[in-house]
Amino acid sequence: MNQERKKHIVRALAAGVRLDGRKLDEFRPVELKVGVSSTAEGSAMVKAGDTEAIAGVKMGLGTPYPDTPDSGVLMVNAELLPISNPEFESGPPSIESIEVARVIDRGIRESHSFDTKSLCVEKGEKVWMVQCDILPLNFDGNLIDLGGLAVLAALRDARFPKVDEEGAVDYHEKTDKGLALQQLPVPITVGKIGEHLIVDPAQEEEQALDARLTMTMLADGTVCALQKGGQAPLTISEIKEMVKLADAKSKELRKQLLEVAT
Amino acid sequence: MDLRVQDKEVVVPGQVVATGMEYLPADGAYRLDDEIRANRLGLIKIEGKVIKSIPLTGVYLPQKNDVVVGRVIDILMSGWRLDINSPYSAVLPIKDATFDFIAKGADLTKYFDLDDYVVAKIIQVTSQNLVDVTCKGQGLHKLDGGRILKVGPHKVPRIIGTKGSMITMVKKATNCRVIVGQNGRIWLSGEPDKEHVAVKAIKMIEDLAHTVGLTEQVKSFLAEQTGLSADALTVKEEDLVAERPKDEQRHRRPPRRSGGTRDGPRRRPYGERRQRR
Amino acid sequence: MAYEKRISGRALDEPRKITANAGVIKKADGSGYFKIGETAAYAAVYGPRECHPAFMRNPKMGILRCNYSMMPFSGDGERVRPGPSRRSKEISMVTKNALLPVVDLKEYPNTVVDVFIELPETDAGSRCAGICAAAIALADAGITMRDVVPAVSVGQVDGTIVVDLDGAEEHLDENAAADIPLAMVPSTEEITLLQMDGIVEQDTLFRALETVKPALHNIAEAQRRAVKECYQQQAGGDAQ
DSSP states (O other): OOHHHHHHHHHHHHTTOOTTSOOTTOOOOEEEEEOOOTTSSEEEEEEETTEEEEEEEEEEEEOOOTTOTTOOEEEEEEOOOTTSOTTOOSSSOOHHHHHHHHHHHHHHHHTTOSOGGGGEEETTTEEEEEEEEEEEEEOOSOHHHHHHHHHHHHHHHOEEEEEOTTSOEEEEEEEEEEOOOSOOOEEEEEEEETTEEEESOOHHHHHHOSEEEEEEEOTTSOEEEEEEEESSOOOHHHHHHHHHHHHHHHHHHHHHHHHHOO | OOBOSOTTOEEOTTOEEEESSSSEEOTTEEEETTEEEEOSSEEEEEETTEEEEEESSOOOOOOTTOEEEEEEEEEETTEEEEEOSSSSOEEEEGGGTOSSOOOTTOOGGGTSOTTOEEEEEEEEEOTTOOEEEEOOSTTOOEEOSSEEEEOOGGGHHHHHOGGGHHHHHHHHHHOOEEEEOTTSEEEEEOOHHHHHHHHHHHHHHHHTTTSSSHHHHHHHHHHHHHOOOHHHHOOOHHHHHHHSOOOSHHHHSOOOOOSSOOOSOOOOOGGGOOOOO | OOOOSOTTOOOTTOOOOEEEEEOOOTTSSEEEEEEETTEEEEEEEEEEEEOSSGGGOOSSSOEEEEEEEEOTTOSSSSOOOSSOOHHHHHHHHHHHHHHTTTBOOTTSTTEEEEEEEEEEEOSSOHHHHHHHHHHHHHHHTTOOBSSOOOEEEEEEETTEEEESOOHHHHHHOTTTOEEEEEEEETTTTEEEEEOOBSOOOHHHHHHHHHHTHHHHHHHHHHHHHHHHHHHHHHHHHHHO
16 A cells, blocks of 8 residues: 555554544444345345445255265355455455455354254265355455354354255245354454554555454454464564454444344 | 426436427437437536536546546656546656656656655547646645545536635635545545544535535534534635635746756757756 | 236236335445345446456447356355356346447447446346346446336246246246346337247237336336435435
């Protein structure tokens, strides 16, 4: 990013004000809605400022991986759709979109919030494959946190489709059975610009970030996944401060999550 | 034989704006048999028997003498390429970049680096939309600090207001420095807690550009945000005078002597010859 | 046995419930949302902007590029793999051809207007919904166009002509159903998209093309209203 613009951002941060007038530790108001796609087994829409993203869950039956014959598969995918921002281009998934997907995926997997063994239908033969796609419709930054939130809401909204006598999935009928999520691993990204730490960076701020740290937080304050991004190093005291910030912010978002989906 | 819309009404493509042969379609309208229809989203303007629609949205198309805010996207052999928030980029040739002497082979990034923003004036647009700009002239220069805001290019006249009244009010309320490019790029710089108020006010003008009573609305927004009285925000004639650019110091200032040597100077037409000591 | 009462209870020439909005994607130069029944489409327009790759440029006028894409969870059955497929490429092409007759890009030589269409849920008629959303987005972007382009399907189920087949009707009888997606320029009633799956007699085809016209005109009104409402809502808020 242009250093002149960045200097300007840092100067404002020193005065405790961000480009859009927010405080440094202030999230944009988050709106969350479930059941936005009738074809998905579960879906959610998240909105914060000018970022808007949709997450959808598809469930299907498939063969398990040979090394885990009694486990189903849960996978998160992300794509930075060119519909959502003039800077995104069509083509194979960019490294940015892969990172978004993997960081969200890791949080869910490592929190053991989800027993993949419960997805087993027939050991070594047939398991449920749960695929969750997160796609921005409008992109103005912070897709990891907001996408993560939408993915969790969509997973909570998801209901297994019916399986007929021949063992085929009938996508036109849903059962009452949902995915039993034990935990809600909420990812929070704290960005560092100059000496200042901010949450929920908008696109312009994201471009000015020196470094960022995504911490996936559980209800009891435990950290279940980390991802440092950006090229500048972080000091240990900065990391401490970031974790505290993430813990506080994740509690607010978790509350919202519990309100919308069951 | 009649009009189907009122003056200043918003019309959309395909909408019938008049029937019969009495009226004539101009920009933004066309005739189909005995009907006149709009062919773009716009505000209807009826001038006697002529109906046109003034665009509300759309990209910026460069026009001679427009002052624009450009971003350096490439450094060329003999100048800079600027993105001017348009499908067509512009070239700033060395000779039009500064009153300083730039030696042949000099490092051009010392003057304008990649990603720098500059205020420039369009001096030429060819039929193929090749655009030349200059940075020589009052108020044309590189932009240090501050931030850039993008608005719809067609909303710029409303943001500036009559004789600059609207933008002057925003400046008065927030003490921000603001430069509005005709191409929909706005540079602004001020105290952090005031600057975002200016941004919100400008966004508000952009969103409501097609409405009447906008000045009062913006005024009450600014009053509410800054705690200033509506009276203090009223733009008077003397504010607009102060708004005019300072005298042409940049023209008069003698050029700085350059340390570089000039090998094989090209002869210039008389008008372009540099005034050197 | 003729198909007289539709599964959904709609009248034979009645399309599903329609929602149309403009200006839904902030970062785009123009955008639209069109939902018909359980089929929804978002469209965004970027441009006219500089055209890459350069060999696609046309020095006489701007070009239009359309990209139709189903979100992975928007299909009727299993997850749809992201990225282009034979189907999505063909639909992108017919979408472009459906829109091109109304747009005028002579003012913008060497540029491209990109139209991206994304569908979060589909239940038959997705290409038509995509075209409807795209036309709203183009108008919202201020592109010069002589009219909007409405699109809907008309078809035959058990010998009966019906407008806007839904998924259930499409699957009712694979042999007896014919599905004709079409798009029209409302002011001149020229057809800009015409495809068909199924078998239909000549006479039925011609009757179907007449039957669908009122529905297309209604959709065009919904599209125009959507673009206009963006401005009226704000003006309404102004008065308060």
